[in-house]
Amino acid sequence: MLPDQINDPDSFRMSLIAGGDFSAMRELVERWQKPLINFFYRSVNSVHTAEDLAQATFVKIFKNAGTYEAKAKFPTWLFCVARSVLISNFRKESVRPIAFAAPEDLANIGTSGEDGRVAELEQAFSEAVKTLPEKHRSAILLLCQQGLSYEEIANVMDASVPNVKTWIFRARQVLRERLSVFIEK
């Protein structure tokens, strides 16, 4: 019975949460808050909004704990919920990132000294990530930042593995191009 729940501490926590165990929920929040907040931060570029979205995700997880089935690794379900919160936020707030930012715009970010230059590079990177199409950005963040496999990302995004690979390839390509234009300037 439920072999995954025995082997995976997070799935086991979810079964406790479904039974109303608040201390298990607290453990889950403490364990996953940093990955979640950083996942959202790269999408919205605001610490405050990232924390709000992470909080909304945890509340949603608590409310839906009874429907959780330990058929895949817990992060797959977690980021599936997180992504739905993110997309719903884009729709609600109409803050969906624009689909394209011209490399010149990134290159035109002002310069003042070497320290400023590093900060500007960081800013250019953040802007470049934020302006990727949502699917491309989520896929590459789940791979690089969260360490999910291509198969797990495909599950999170309800897509095929080849699609996921294509999105990640394009995201890398676009980020490289935009950043190299910035560095060249």
Add this chain to the structure above:
Amino acid sequence: MNKKLIEAQKNAEDVKLAEMPLEPSADFTRRVLEACAGNYVERKLCEMPIEPSADFTRNVMAEITVEAPTLIAFPLRFKRAMRVLRFSAAGIVALASIGIFFSFSGTHPKNSLNEQIASVLDSDPELAEMVSADDEFSFNELLAVSQLLTTLNKNSEQASDFFAYYEN
């Protein structure tokens, strides 16, 4: 003679070595910068630059407490019970028998409840097979279904007593 030859040869080699016969391709700079940018991008994508604020956990738990105070009380258990009820009428009767079995078993030490359920499953291979056939079936669900059946069957006094004990 030999010395002159060797010196001439060395000079020729030096001249050759000093030559730069190749011109970089037109997009060489761009490709180098892209490689550097690619390296930077990969490093930055792995980073988690933001630390959660000190009161983040407290805020989340407060939100959960406010928004979902009664969420797991009855509805969730009911939903889980209903899922189990889908099995079969025979299964339901078998599950009800668990509650009745416990109600007649005298004292009900709470900490050995799982052992008692395991004992019932050992003595009823058909029920045990049904339970093992479904991945979602748990002891908690067995109890939830039994409780639901008790609610439905007001005449089952002993079962009600048992679940009153279990709840307390």
